[in-house]
Amino acid sequence: MPxxxxxxxxxxxxxxxxxxxxxxxxxxxxxxxIDNFLKSSLSDQIKAGMxxxxxxxxxxxxxxxxxxxxxxxxxxANLGPKKWQRAGVPDIPVIYIRAVAVHEASQxxxxxxxxxxxxxxxxxxxxxxxxxxxxxLDVLQDDHFDRRWNFYAELGFQTLGDPDNxxxxxxxxxxxxASLS
Numbered sequence: 001m002p003x004x005x006x007x008x009x010x011x012x013x014x015x016x017x018x019x020x021x022x023x024x025x026x027x028x029x030x031x032x033x034i035d036n037f038l039k040s041s042l043s044d045q046i047k048a049g050m051x052x053x054x055x056x057x058x059x060x061x062x063x064x065x066x067x068x069x070x071x072x073x074x075x076x077a078n079l080g081p082k083k084w085q086r087a088g089v090p091d092i093p094v095i096y097i098r099a100v101a102v103h104e105a106s107q108x109x110x111x112x113x114x115x116x117x118x119x120x121x122x123x124x125x126x127x128x129x130x131x132x133x134x135x136x137l138d139v140l141q142d143d144h145f146d147r148r149w150n151f152y153a154e155l156g157f158q159t160l161g162d163p164d165n166x167x168x169x170x171x172x173x174x175x176x177x178a179s180l181s
Contacts, residue, residue, distance in 0.1 A: 012065075012111070014118050017053035019043055023062040029101040031142055037099060038067060045069075051098055054122070056115055066102040066111050068119045070095055070126070073136060079160050080170060084133065093130075094170065095123045097137040116155055120176050127173050134170045136160065141167060 015021075024039050045051050056066040074091035077084045084092045097119055102111045123135050137157070139148050149167075156179065157169040 011059040012056060012114060013059060014054055014056045014115065017042065017046065017055050017067070021062055022055045022057065022064055024064050027064045027101075028104055029066075029107075030104050030144075031101070031140060034099055034101045034140070038064070038101070042069070054115075054118065056102075056111060064103065065106045066100075066115050068100040068115050069098040070119065070122065071098055072096065075134075075136060075160065075162070075168075075170075079162050080134065081172065092133045094134045094136045095126055095132045097123075097135060100137070112151065113155070116152075117180075120171075121180060124173070124176055124180065132173055134172050135176065136168060136170045138165060139167045139169060 024042075027038055028035050042051075042053055046053060051069040051071045053067055053069045055064050057063065058065060073094050073096035075094055077087060077089055077092050080092065097116075100112060100115055100119070102115070120135065123132070126132065137152070139145065139152060145167075152169055155171070156175055157171045159166070160168045160170045162168045
């Protein structure tokens with residue numbers, strides 16, 4: 001996963017979600033469940049302690065260009081690398097990227113990569129504080145599934161091998177640390 005893959009846009013700002021500062025009203029990534037999540041459920045899930053959200057904007061413009069959310073999760077140790085199975089615990093702590101989305105007008109410009117790289121860096125900081133073996137996410141299924149799958153594979157994500165969720169991928173925290181150091 002090349003660190004230089006994140007094309008920094010000079011005016012790009014990625015900041016923790018603030019309902020008063022981030023205008024979600026015009027956001028559309030082209031996948032209605034994610035659009036609805038951002039507009040209707042995000043605030044409630046933050047209040048309930050389920051996720052944190054990070055919003056990309058163009059400088060001081062409040063319009064949301066993209067976002068990602070992070071939460072805690074545990075995955076069964078029998079999934080993923082053999083060293084998880086050797087750990088002698090039933091579940092492995094991971095950080096879950098619940099959503100990564102980019103406004104349709106900003107897709108294909110490197111913003112998705114910048115958001116994921118920002119999320120990976122933030123996950124490293126979290127893992128240093130509480131411990132997490134990996135980062136997981138679910139690749140959403142729609143007409144763009146293959147493009148998304150390839151995007152995450154190029155960043156170093158690999159299939160978790162979950163028979164209940166074949167589209168769940170992970171990247172070991174050690175790989176993230178090595179690639180971003």
